[in-house]
Amino acid sequence: MLDINFIRDNLEKVKQSILDRKANVDLEKLLKIDGQRRYLIQKVDALRAKRNEAAKAKDIETGKKIKGELAGLEKQLHEIENEWSNLMLKVPNILLDEVPRGDAAQNKILRKEGEPPKFSFTPKDHISLGKLLDIIDFDRGVKVGGFRGYFLKNEGARLHWAVLNFALDHLVQKGFQPIVPPVINRRFALVGGGQFPWGEEDTYKLGDEDYLVGTAEIPLMAFHADETFNLSDLPKKYVGLSACFRTEIGSYGKDTKGLYRVHEFYKVEQVVLCEANEQESLGFFEELQDNSEDILQSLGLPYQVVCLSSEDMGKKAVITYDIETWMPSRNGHGETHSNSAVFDFQTRRLKIKYKDKDGSYKFCHALNNTAIASPRILIAILENFQQEDGSVKIPEVLQKYTNFSEIKPK
RNA sequence: GGAGGGUUGCCAGAGUGGUUAAUGGAGCGGAUUGCUAAUCCGCGGCGGUGAAUAGCCGCCCACAGGUUCGAAUCCUGUACCCUCCGCCA
Numbered sequence: 001m002l003d004i005n006f007i008r009d010n011l012e013k014v015k016q017s018i019l020d021r022k023a024n025v026d027l028e029k030l031l032k033i034d035g036q037r038r039y040l041i042q043k044v045d046a047l048r049a050k051r052n053e054a055a056k057a058k059d060i061e062t063g064k065k066i067k068g069e070l071a072g073l074e075k076q077l078h079e080i081e082n083e084w085s086n087l088m089l090k091v092p093n094i095l096l097d098e099v100p101r102g103d104a105a106q107n108k109i110l111r112k113e114g115e116p117p118k119f120s121f122t123p124k125d126h127i128s129l130g131k132l133l134d135i136i137d138f139d140r141g142v143k144v145g146g147f148r149g150y151f152l153k154n155e156g157a158r159l160h161w162a163v164l165n166f167a168l169d170h171l172v173q174k175g176f177q178p179i180v181p182p183v184i185n186r187r188f189a190l191v192g193g194g195q196f197p198w199g200e201e202d203t204y205k206l207g208d209e210d211y212l213v214g215t216a217e218i219p220l221m222a223f224h225a226d227e228t229f230n231l232s233d234l235p236k237k238y239v240g241l242s243a244c245f246r247t248e249i250g251s252y253g254k255d256t257k258g259l260y261r262v263h264e265f266y267k268v269e270q271v272v273l274c275e276a277n278e279q280e281s282l283g284f285f286e287e288l289q290d291n292s293e294d295i296l297q298s299l300g301l302p303y304q305v306v307c308l309s310s311e312d313m314g315k316k317a318v319i320t321y322d323i324e325t326w327m328p329s330r331n332g333h334g335e336t337h338s339n340s341a342v343f344d345f346q347t348r349r350l351k352i353k354y355k356d357k358d359g360s361y362k363f364c365h366a367l368n369n370t371a372i373a374s375p376r377i378l379i380a381i382l383e384n385f386q387q388e389d390g391s392v393k394i395p396e397v398l399q400k401y402t403n404f405s406e407i408k409p410k
Numbered sequence: 411g412g413a414g415g416g417u418u419g420c421c422a423g424a425g426u427g428g429u430u431a432a433u434g435g436a437g438c439g440g441a442u443u444g445c446u447a448a449u450c451c452g453c454g455g456c457g458g459u460g461a462a463u464a465g466c467c468g469c470c471c472a473c474a475g476g477u478u479c480g481a482a483u484c485c486u487g488u489a490c491c492c493u494c495c496g497c498c499a
Contacts, residue, residue, distance in 0.1 A: 041458050041468080042459075042468095044468080045457090048469085049468070052480085058479075060480085061479080063480070065479090361455085
C-alpha cells in the first residue's frame with residue numbers, strides 16, 4: 001500500500017505505474033472517495049466534539065439531538081472508508097526507472113552464468129530419469145494427490161532435503177536467522193504481504209479466515225506485524241523453510257507434466273527488513289541476489305538473471321530479478337528464483353515501523369528472495385548432471401547432506 | 411471436544427456508566443550534582459486541519475457491533491491467552 005499523501009503529491013508517478021503495469025485501479029475514483037472521506041471526517045469530528053461537550057455538561061436534550069445527526073454521518077463515513085481501503089489496497093507500488101516497461105517480451109536478460117552442458121548422447125528429461133532411477137513416481141502421485149501430484153522416493157527424497165538443507169545452512173552462515181513458519185495463515189497476513197487482492201485465486205482457502213500460503217515470505221513478513229523497532233534492531237535477516245501451496249489456476253494448461261509446476265513444494269526463502277532508505281534497500285537487493293547466485297554456482301548450475309518487465313512482475317515490488325536455471329529438457333531456462341525489493345509497500349499494510357534518529361516513526365523497507373525451491377530445482381540437477389547410462393552425479397556441496405555421490409538406474 | 415477464568419499504554423497494574431484512563435517500573439530527552447549513582451522536569455500511537463516534528467479537534471482500554479445524552483465499565487458476536495477434564499502424534 002502506498003501512503004495516500006504520497007499518491008496525492010505524486011499523482012503522475014502513480015498513474016504511470018498503473019499504466020505501465022496494466023493494473024486495474026480507478027485512481028480518479030480513489031481521489032473522489034478520498035475527498036468525500038476527508039469531508040465526512042471533518043463533519044463527524046466536529047459533531048463528536050459537540051457531543052462530548054454536551055455530555056460533559058450533562059445536557060441531555062442537546063445530546064439527543066446530536067446523536068440523531070451523528071448516526072447517519074457515521075454510517076456514511078464507515079461505508080466510504082471501506083470503499084477507500086479496498087481501492088487503496090489495489091494501487092500498485094511505484095516502479096524503479098530501470099524496470100523495462102511492457103509485457104514479458106520486454107524482460108531484460110542481465111547476464112548469463114555457467115555453460116549449459118553439451119551431451120555426447122541424447123539427454124533424457126527429469127521425468128524419464130525419475131522413472132529410470134526410481135526416485136520420482138508421478139503415476140501414484142496423481143492417483144493419491146490428484147493433478148500435479150508426485151511422490152519423491154529413495155535418493156529423490158533425500159536429494160530434495162539435501163538441497164533445502166544446503167541452502168538453509170548457506171544463509172545461516174551469512175547471518176540469517178532460520179525460521180520454520182506456520183503455513184496456515186490468517187487473512188491479514190496475505191493482505192498485508194501484498195498477496196491479496198491480486199493473488200487470491202492462486203491461494204488455497206481453508207476457512208473464512210485461513211489460507212495455505214504460497215511462500216514463507218507471507219508468515220515471515222507478518223511475523224513482526226504491529227511491531228515497532230529501535231533503529232539498532234535493524235536490519236532483520238530471516239531465512240524461512242516451509243511448504244508452499246499454489247492452486248495454479250491461472251496456469252491451467254501450462255507445464256502439465258513433471259515437477260516444474262506443482263501444487264505443493266518446499267522453499268527456502270530470504271526475507272529482510274531494513275531502514276526506509278532506498279540506497280540501503282537496494283544494497284540488500286544486491287546482497288540477496290548474490291546469495292542466491294552463490295547457491296546456484298556452488299551447485300554448478302548454469303543460469304541467467306532476468307529483470308522482469310513492468311507487466312510481468314508483482315504489483316507490490318518496485319523491481320524484481322528472476323533467476324532462470326538451465327533445464328536441458330526445455331532446451332532453455334526455467335524460472336527458479338525471484339528477488340523483489342518492496343520498499344514500504346508491505347510494512348505499511350502490516351504496520352511494521354521503527355523509530356528513526358529524529359524520533360519520527362517510519363515504515364521499514366522489506367525484501368524477499370528465493371534461496372532454493374524444491375522439487376523444481378531437482379529438474380535442473382537431474383537433467384544437467386545426467387550421464388549417458390542415465391545415472392546422475394550429485395554436486396559435491398550436497399554430498400554431505402545426501403551421503404551419496406551418484407544416483408544409479410535400478 | 412467440555413467447564414471455568416482472562417485480554418487496559420514498552421512492562422506491571424488500578425479502575426463496574428459521567429472531568430484530560432490512577433500508580434509503579436523500564437526506556438528516551440533535558441536540568442543539576444563530577445565519585446560508576448542520585449534527584450528533579452518532560453515524553454504514547456493513529457487520523458483530520460495546518461508550512462509545521464506548533465496549536466486545535468477526533469479516535470484508540472483484544473477486535474467488530476449494540477444499548478445510552480454519556481461506555482474501559484452494561485449487552486451480543488469473534489479472536490487469542492490461562493487453568494482443569496477428555497482425546498491425541
